[in-house]
Amino acid sequence: KTQTKDSDPVTGDNEPEVMGGKPIYMVSDGTGWTAEHSVNAALGQFEHCLVDRGCPVNTHLFSGIDDVEMLMEIIKQAAKEGAILVYTLADPSMAESAKQACKLWGIPSTDILGPITEAIASHLGVSPSGLPRGAPGRYFPLSDEYFRRIEAIEFTIKQDDGALPQNLNKADIVLAGVSRTGKTPLSIYLAQKGYKVANVPIVMGVELPKSLFEVHPEKVFGLTINPLVLQTIRKARAKSLGFSEEVRSNYSEMDYVRQELEFAGRTFAQNPVWPVIEVTGKAIEETAAVILRLYHDRKHRCSMPRISKLY
Amino acid sequence: KTQTKDSDPVTGDNEPEVMGGKPIYMVSDGTGWTAEHSVNAALGQFEHCLVDRGCPVNTHLFSGIDDVEMLMEIIKQAAKEGAILVYTLADPSMAESAKQACKLWGIPSTDILGPITEAIASHLGVSPSGLPRGAPGRYFPLSDEYFRRIEAIEFTIKQDDGALPQNLNKADIVLAGVSRTGKTPLSIYLAQKGYKVANVPIVMGVELPKSLFEVHPEKVFGLTINPLVLQTIRKARAKSLGFSEEVRSNYSEMDYVRQELEFAGRTFAQNPVWPVIEVTGKAIEETAAVILRLYHDRKHRCSMPRISKLY
């Protein structure tokens, strides 16, 4: 039995041509994720009009663009569609070509990589390589960091949802909170950054694993959330999982939600070293930033709050 | 039993002050991940001298900086340490303060958010809000996208390592490859982008699940890797898992590695619609970019290769 292919899970579209947003072209000689990340942050500044498609925007990501013919074709197409261009091109002659062609065709353009690379070059007194990632001859080194990140991800997956409580002491960070406070996506986000994370669900009336109270309490973070918001999330969850009416009502019923949050609150109060993080209204990466800031602050008590990294 | 806290898993350090790299300060009113991502990409241009700490660099991330006093304190500290400053500040008066203070203190600075926000503002004919993410009153909306991403992550975790083959048809993307081709971190990376991913290990002499051949073949991607590189990775893995000599030699012995890759190659040859992706020398996010490009190209056969998204 072969399935038919349905519309894209992420963009929800089938044909970019028929979509009506103002086009933003993103071009990279690498993956394009840096350009995409920057554009996303900037689009956050237009949320007031993006909401309800007040000023729809269409982004188009072109990755792996490492020859000038391809680049010119994309810029011509951008001109045709009335797009602006955002680019990251390591080869200075490619970056210059992009700039000049955009000028020629009247396309506003922004160089994401150039300014910061130049600033770092002056700072270090070293010339940039001008080589795109993935250029022939450049090999991705199997560094310690590579292995560490993979280990963190594999550890974190295995520890999800309270599994293997005997391993909690091997985690760098332990998250505790009631169902649907975002423990799983948060754990995964932190794991990608190289931290081994374990998460422990708090369920009313269920005893927490003893090992949670045996790990260093500065590793443990409690998550809390507004009960109304939690109820909304749980209702959506219960529906998508097809819970029976009975289980569902218990799981997302307001009284129960409140009591369970209070139960969690009492656990947190009994462990005053655990910071309690309010996740209401925060995106996963925002909660992650709060946790990592605390995590690093606790290490360097006397310095300014910062996350430092040696390259 | 309380554990002592050991050195940081990610930075490997205990005291930032004693590290010797040239400092790069990153300041954001949000999480700081955008600045970090851009700095990381730019640092890729200095790999030739960063390797072996030829020109060591120290990054310092300051997130959630939303008042001007804190900002000034950081800039003064940057001046003291001889750092450069990279910033993303949504409030135009904060961004201007950063710029002016850096000028005053003689600190080279780069604004990551401003130029691209201005370009988009002109393009849309809409003024930016000037509000940082997480500003009071701004609430993170529980959008469909939020739920979709969480569902993708939870799905992907459950499907890891060939689990629940009966669910392969529910995946957007299915990855197949021998052990240590990076299926797990790749699956997780794609899941964070909102794709439901399942990965299926290919093990010599073990029959693949029937359901793998029943899903739409355009969903399936084969992963392959240079046998020498794979052997290196497997040796590291076998050691870290503490495999016994016997299992270890089979798993990472060159003949076995080669034969298993050939076995995978034959499977791929029998399923010519599956693209086979060479992962040797590629970072996870590079392989992800290749897969998503193919994934989207196959949808929009007649347009230019791109990933489009409507906001």
Ligand SMILES: Nc1ncnc2c1ncn2[C@@H]1O[C@H](COP(=O)(O)O)[C@@H](O)[C@H]1O
């Ligand atoms: N490790 C690296 N080495 C060299 N250049 C890189 C590296 N990582 C990213 N870049 C460059 O930084 C820009 C953004 O990368 P990407 O996010 O892959 O599009 C591109 O121009 C890449 O070529």
Ligand SMILES: Nc1ncnc2c1ncn2[C@@H]1O[C@H](COP(=O)(O)O)[C@@H](O)[C@H]1O
């Ligand atoms: N959803 C959003 N709404 C408003 N501003 C945002 C949003 N996402 C990111 N930004 C801004 O973009 C910059 C980079 O964000 P961050 O990566 O969180 O440091 C910061 O100045 C944020 O305030």
Ligand SMILES: [Mg+2]
């Ligand atoms: Mg969970």
Ligand SMILES: [Mg+2]
């Ligand atoms: Mg795996």
